[in-house]
Amino acid sequence: MKPVLTSLAALALAVAAQAQPQLPGPNFPAFHTAGDIKTSCDASLKGARQRVALLEKRKVDGGWLAAYDDLTVYLEDHQGPTDFVLNVHPDKAVRDAAQECSLRWADFGSSLGQNEKLYRALQKAPKKDGIDAEFVRLASGQFEDSGVALPKPKRQRAKQILDKLTELDQQFNKNIRDAGTKVVFTEAELKGVPASVWEKAKRDDQGRIVLGVDYPSYVPVMRSAESAEARERMWRAKTNEGGQANLDLLAQIATLRAEYAKLFGYGNYVDFNLRRRMAKDGATATRFLDSVTGAVNEREKAELQELRANKAQHLGTPLEQTTVQRWDASFYSERVKREKFSVDQNAFRPYFPPQASLQFAMHIIEKLMGVKYERIANPLWHDEAQTYVVSDAASGKAIGQLYVDLYPREGKYNHAAVWPLRGSATRIARTPAAALVVNFDRNGLTLDEVETLLHELGHAVHVDLSNTRYAATAGTSVMHDFVEAPSQMLEDWVYDKKVLKLMQEVCAECKPVPDAMVEQATAAKHYGKGGLFGRQHLYASYDLALHQSAKPEPLPLWARMEGATPLGYVPGTMFPAGFAHIAGSYGAGYYGYLWSLVVAMDLRTAFAADKLDPAVGKRYRDGVLAQGAQKPAPELVKDFLGRESNSQAFFDYLKK
Ligand SMILES: [Zn+2]
Numbered sequence: 001m002k003p004v005l006t007s008l009a010a011l012a013l014a015v016a017a018q019a020q021p022q023l024p025g026p027n028f029p030a031f032h033t034a035g036d037i038k039t040s041c042d043a044s045l046k047g048a049r050q051r052v053a054l055l056e057k058r059k060v061d062g063g064w065l066a067a068y069d070d071l072t073v074y075l076e077d078h079q080g081p082t083d084f085v086l087n088v089h090p091d092k093a094v095r096d097a098a099q100e101c102s103l104r105w106a107d108f109g110s111s112l113g114q115n116e117k118l119y120r121a122l123q124k125a126p127k128k129d130g131i132d133a134e135f136v137r138l139a140s141g142q143f144e145d146s147g148v149a150l151p152k153p154k155r156q157r158a159k160q161i162l163d164k165l166t167e168l169d170q171q172f173n174k175n176i177r178d179a180g181t182k183v184v185f186t187e188a189e190l191k192g193v194p195a196s197v198w199e200k201a202k203r204d205d206q207g208r209i210v211l212g213v214d215y216p217s218y219v220p221v222m223r224s225a226e227s228a229e230a231r232e233r234m235w236r237a238k239t240n241e242g243g244q245a246n247l248d249l250l251a252q253i254a255t256l257r258a259e260y261a262k263l264f265g266y267g268n269y270v271d272f273n274l275r276r277r278m279a280k281d282g283a284t285a286t287r288f289l290d291s292v293t294g295a296v297n298e299r300e301k302a303e304l305q306e307l308r309a310n311k312a313q314h315l316g317t318p319l320e321q322t323t324v325q326r327w328d329a330s331f332y333s334e335r336v337k338r339e340k341f342s343v344d345q346n347a348f349r350p351y352f353p354p355q356a357s358l359q360f361a362m363h364i365i366e367k368l369m370g371v372k373y374e375r376i377a378n379p380l381w382h383d384e385a386q387t388y389v390v391s392d393a394a395s396g397k398a399i400g401q402l403y404v405d406l407y408p409r410e411g412k413y414n415h416a417a418v419w420p421l422r423g424s425a426t427r428i429a430r431t432p433a434a435a436l437v438v439n440f441d442r443n444g445l446t447l448d449e450v451e452t453l454l455h456e457l458g459h460a461v462h463v464d465l466s467n468t469r470y471a472a473t474a475g476t477s478v479m480h481d482f483v484e485a486p487s488q489m490l491e492d493w494v495y496d497k498k499v500l501k502l503m504q505e506v507c508a509e510c511k512p513v514p515d516a517m518v519e520q521a522t523a524a525k526h527y528g529k530g531g532l533f534g535r536q537h538l539y540a541s542y543d544l545a546l547h548q549s550a551k552p553e554p555l556p557l558w559a560r561m562e563g564a565t566p567l568g569y570v571p572g573t574m575f576p577a578g579f580a581h582i583a584g585s586y587g588a589g590y591y592g593y594l595w596s597l598v599v600a601m602d603l604r605t606a607f608a609a610d611k612l613d614p615a616v617g618k619r620y621r622d623g624v625l626a627q628g629a630q631k632p633a634p635e636l637v638k639d640f641l642g643r644e645s646n647s648q649a650f651f652d653y654l655k656k
Contacts, residue, residue: 020374020376021391021398022389022398023387024389024400024401024431025401025431025433027379027387028081028381028421028433029081030381031081031085034094034096034097035097037082037097040078040082041082041097041101041104045105047074047078048075049108051070051074052071052112055068055121056117056118056121060121060124060126062126064121064125064126065132065136066427066428066470068118068122068139069135069427069471072423072471073423073425073471075109076421076471077422079102079105079109082098082102083098083102083419084421084435085381086098086099087419088382088385088412088413089411090381090382090409090410090412092178095411099170099174103163103166103167103170106163107163110146110159113143113145113146113147114143114146115143116148119143122140122143131473131630134473134629135470135473135630138472138473138477138629139472141276146158146162147159147263150263161256161260161263165256168249168253168256168583169253169583171249172242172249172253172580172583172584173580173583173584175243175245175249176242176578177411177412177413177414179241181213181241182213183210183211183212183213183233183234184208184210184211185198185209185211185230185233186209187209189225189229189230190209190221190225190227192225192226192227193220193221193224194220194224194346196441196443197211197220197441213237213241214414214439216408216441218238219330222327222330222331223330223331223334223345224331224346228325231327231328231331232325232327234327235327236570236573238578239570239574239575239578240573240574240578241577241578242578242580244574245577246576246577246578246583247554247555247574247577249583250552250577250579250582251553253583253587254269254547254549254554255551257273257587257588258549258550258552260272261273268282268547268549269547269548269588270282270285270544270547270548273547273587273588273589274588274589277479277589277592278479278481278482278633278634279591279592282544282548285591285595286544288591288595289537289540289541289591292594292654293537295655296530296533296534299530299533299534300530300531300565300566302530303527303528303530304324304531304566304567306336307324307328307332307336308323310336310339311324325567325570326567326568326573329531333528336527340524340527343517343524345448345521346446347517348444348447348517349443349444349445349446351444351510351511351513352445352449352450352503353444354406354407354440354442354445355406356506356507356510357444357449357450357453358404358406358453359373360450360503360506360507361450361453362457363505364454364490364499364502364612366393367612367617368613368614369461369465369617369621370392370393370617371390371391371393371464371465372391373388373389373402374391375387376388376389382405384405384406384407386404387401387402387403387404388401389401390465399467400424400433400464401431401464402434402436402464403421403434403435403436404435405435405437406438408439412437415439415580416438416456417436417456417459418435418436418459418460418463419434419437420432420459420463420476421434421435421463423463423474423475423477424466424468424471424628425468425474427469427470432463432464433463433464434460434464436457436459436460438452438453438456440453447494450494451494454487454491455488456487457490458486458487458491459476459483461486461625462476462483462486462625465621466625466627466628467622467626468626468627468630470630473629473630475625476628477628478628479629479632479633480592481591481592481595481596482599483592483596484597484600485597485600485603485633485637486624486625488596488597488600489601489603489604495521498610498611498612499611499612500512500513500518502612529654534565534566536593536594538561538562539593540590540591540594541561542557542558542561542576542590543581543586543588543589543590544591545561546576546582547588554577555574555576562575597650598647598650599633599637599645601649601650602646602649602650603624603637603640603641605649606620606641619640624636624637624640
């Protein structure tokens, strides 16, 4: 029996192999139980320690940099999956085990960062060209940031702090993921909210509708519920999601970061953190934010007057007695957009079914950058997660993998993000892999959400089209205040009529979105700029202030800063408790979103004549995306644009 079974199985595999392209690298590892995680964690950590020991003894010759990069590759393949799966696995026990394992890796990582033998070898390693030199420069910076060059007592404290920060950040995210916040509404209270949002939702024993605070529930309630009381309840639940526990964690995180910076002789964490970035220091980042303040404030105030007038008219109250509350902003902003620009974001959903939207976004990349996406049947962490093989269109060669997880579910990461699971390394023909995680409504996407999808796909493309010599400098490992630029650049592709026509090439049965709707949405987007940039400006300023403060107090600082904005602060709310970005890797770096938007808008100028020009797309793919961090970001931008980057396009856009 056995040989027959084997050959049948082999035959089935061969048929499957003919029908679909092969993954150009290994599949994402399967973890079925917490035990799987534990077993793999033990073995992987042991293997990592052995590799470090071998590398310490290795002769420092022309092959040393490659051997050092092999360690990065090992970590990507063994640590990476655990760090990712804790965000998406459907089984809580597996997520918890992965989180525990992730802490052990963090301990390993902070020790590695302080490994003097490897640091010294890195300084001595022969470099054959500029790519090697940049690799050494970046890797040395990572060792130095981990405290390798500090005197011993300070070095030990640095490691303690790094380990503690990882633990606190994880706890912060876990508190949000596992909060399971629910808000109940009667049907009457949800008047105005599309039935598709709530009709299939659970009911409590009194027949009331139970909604989570995930985006597909939260956003439509905030935008369309007629009842201010219902909106207020939803808004408060979302704003307080992380709770007091997370405020305490954030205070600890900021305090530890300040102490960390002092170990290195820096007055605050911002200056420490920015010294290897485009902005270089806190003063430059602050000057940049200040340069945006004036233009944004004026717009925000003007928009608010319009919201107020709309609310007065809607409720029939005298204008002078009408105030706009935080939970009114989305609702009246939608109303103004509907009345002034005839735009209803929900009206876009029928034109953008989630799966077709994903294919549409991929098709844009195909046209622009000369690649091809093919979906294959492949088992992943959840039945609905999808696998794509990315190939180079000209050569037909498979060059990368993309995993996509589209819909919300209990315990899943609740924002939109891309994980760079594997970096490219031409020296060993290693192909990259990225995972794109979003939380879309199954009924379709608004145009805003199509923009989000394209933004995230932009990160995945940066990973998948990377063609660097070393895995350590692949794709998105660029400077932190540049990493958003390639994604932000693509956002406004969705407002281009020629681009939108591509939807029918991937979905024949999808009706073309009317030109007028897109024109109106574009006008409405300009209208909403004050509120949008005002908020981003507040987040960025708050993050810098928190990390420049000698005694960080997250809530009082937030209450003061949000209190100074036109909509003010609402007592009893605690937005920073859910501000996971700054608890994690965006801490003292949130300004990077606005900073890289300036770069993104400058990059767009090259595509002004035609957003699908394959010649410019190819130049961009080869000159920027493929290079990863092999060259410093400002150089990549300069080479692509043929001049120094400037903020002209950004300020023109703000004024429009
Ligand atoms: Zn992003």
